[in-house]
Amino acid sequence: MEATQQILSLADELGELLHPNTVEDAKLVQKGLMLYRQGLVTQLHIYNETATATVQDVTPVRVLLDFTFLGMSECSCPTEGWCRHQMAVFFSAYARSGAGSVGDWVAGWREPIREQKAVSGWGMQTAKDLIKANGVLKPDYSRWVHSFEVSFDTLLATKKYTSAFVIPELFGIYERRIHASAPVEKEWRLLYELVGIVVSFRKLAVLSEQLEHTEDVVKRAYLHLFHNMMDDAEELAQKIGVQTTPFAFDEFIEKLKDDAIELLTASHGLEYERIFLYRLLWVYFFKKKSWREEELEKIRVRGKELQDWENPMPLAVATIHLNLLLQHDELALKLMAQIKDDLFTPHLVYWIEYLSQLKAWKRAGPVIELFVQKVKGYLEHLGAYHSCAAFARNALRSIMKYCVENDRADLYERALLAMLPYSFADYEYLLFERGQYDRWGELQALAGFDYYDLPKDRVKLVEKERPEVLLAMLHQTAQREIDQKNRASYRMAVRHLKKLRTLYKKLKRVDDWQYFIDNLLERTKRLRAFHEECRRSKLI
Incomplete structure (x- = not known):
């Protein structure tokens, strides 16, 4: 049941991401539908929050769908971003899970075109x-x-x-x-x-x-x-x-x-x-100052007339906005802090941008501090990965102006941390450029990246400057491969173990390596195929 709900959520997200009036999106959906209907999606496995499958196109490709974070989905074809193979696997998973009829989903997605033609x-x-x-x-x-x-x-x-x-x-x-x-x-x-x-x-x-x-x-x-x-x-x-x-x-x-x-x-x-x-x-x-003051009074009176079922947020935001325009910042900030609704957070970005355009840096700083406190709750409320990533990108662009002008790298980093995982690319770049390789490695591990997912040029530089940073990731990646318990994954695990051995020798920690490999072989003594691969590669 949980997988079905996640696939339904993915279906909604794709409905937002792809537009029937866009030629490229219409073609992508059509090609994915053809691949699915021709039975070219095979070896479909739905497990927890992911689905994997093979799609037999001109050449076979391997697809991984991540129901929770659409941006983490992968396909072995050269196309960047969402492709026809991922679309075909989505249709297959949608049908298999009982989420609904593929035909109904496509019809609902295309409805705007039919209605427009009719009218x-x-x-x-x-x-x-x-x-x-x-x-x-x-x-x-x-x-x-x-x-x-x-x-x-x-x-x-x-x-x-x-x-x-x-x-x-x-x-x-x-x-x-x-x-x-x-x-x-x-x-x-x-x-x-x-x-x-x-x-x-x-x-x-x-x-x-x-x-x-x-x-x-x-x-x-x-x-x-x-x-x-x-x-x-x-x-x-x-x-x-x-x-x-x-x-x-x-x-x-x-x-x-x-x-x-x-x-x-x-x-x-x-x-x-x-x-x-x-x-x-x-x-x-x-x-005019008098107009703004009169408007504040109008809003105050209208606020008293609000019924229980009416949302007070628009009037509250208007009150804060007018106070900022009148430069009553202390009162405006106090009112901002009192609002608990997560949906209030995007309004802070508007004011950060407005004050930055005025170069009113002293006024913008406290608003950014408040934004950093509130943003995590808003991202949790927003949910969809694509929407969260877009919001984080725009917010960081607004905050950066203040941080650059006022030498507040610390505040920028706090904003990046608060918006993880959606700010991952910006934070990863920042840490690497600063040469903070320990924290860069921790971030990669936190995001769940394996050693072979990392850019080769960066791995090469880290291996030269701080090889110990890669140890934890290699340990983690090798263990994941061993846990797969099949011959191909054992071969991959051995490759990573050989790389580990090289790094331990480079760090002059041969005893640590020997202790680790002895323990590993003892723990896996029932996995004969894994031990065979270790002997073949002369790890034993």
Whole structure:
């Protein structure tokens, strides 16, 4: 049962990692499916958290799937990353374990394409009619918002089309409609598009909740729409920031400020995305100190009205953000420390990045310290290896700016340690470059690497500089091979034992070697095949 659950978890992770609209991913799934259906996956063994199999392709390849850490899966073919052979073994393991039907998994994965084809062309005439009716809209904030809301409701908020997988197509039609009605003047067009993003973001978040789409469905079907709007809003903020804006903008910005709080309260899903857009607006557009103070009071009042079932996190994050903008760092840090929810941790990365851009190093340091304390719990909550590795990579990039500027290698190393195993590559590189070979060897052993997994160039250098570092790993690798109890693994074990003997001699510790080999032979005296291999290699 446990293996089945792990395979189901792997199936979900692959559903996130591979996208049916990407040509390469679609081909990879198709080729893996063909190999599986042609019966070319053989010698499948599912054991604990792994599966091994042989795939008969042009030449036979050996595959290892790691259900827990997708990145640790291996294939003997030359392809880097996830390949068709691993895909075929996944399908075979999925079917064997009783996790479900392979056909159903593939159909579910491809559903977005089928739904999009079904709806393509729908609503185009509606969009054209709306453009003819409204024409190009002159600058008027209330009219803009009304136009966006009417267009959105007409094109998306209908009971007839509620499938999550048609939303991207319909939203594309809606976007083309609002772009067609944008003001001609460049500066007004940019502001129009920004207001459009805020309204569209809020409307889509509310629609998602009304349609009761789960987080997983949103992620698979149309989460990218929210991320695109976040990217577009950031780009617009930069463009508007470098140009001279008319005084008439002030009224629009103030009205947008009054509506922005709805991003926090209008729906309950898409928490991170809603908070991101809210924070961006308050950084770039709503800069007056009095506005920020008034907003804090609004949030305080709204917080008192929260029902038991409502999530207080968006309002809490907004409160911290506004206090940081007002440079009330002591209060902001106190509020950060009080939040126990692991999902709060990604927001710290945003503030680290923000303060680093300002080169406010004294202010960024305490936020990084708090992040290091909280990150382990968040990674445990996140679970999926691919997601954890991506988060760790981005977080380290943000932290590094501070650590380099302030000569805080110690803090960077603490962050690496807190994010293991997802920070393994960065930490391994750091220790090796520093020449801390003892700790480098310990890290390799902790990660479960065998001696023959290590890069040859690094092993060569460590053997020259600190050969004793390799002893523990060779002992560990040789024992693992002996434990396999087959002739091929005994031969591999003997190879490692011969290397061990060479290193002991180099270190002038022949007595230690003799003591070890005598004990080993005594412990394994029932393994005749192993002793035969030892004699053949003149270890005995």
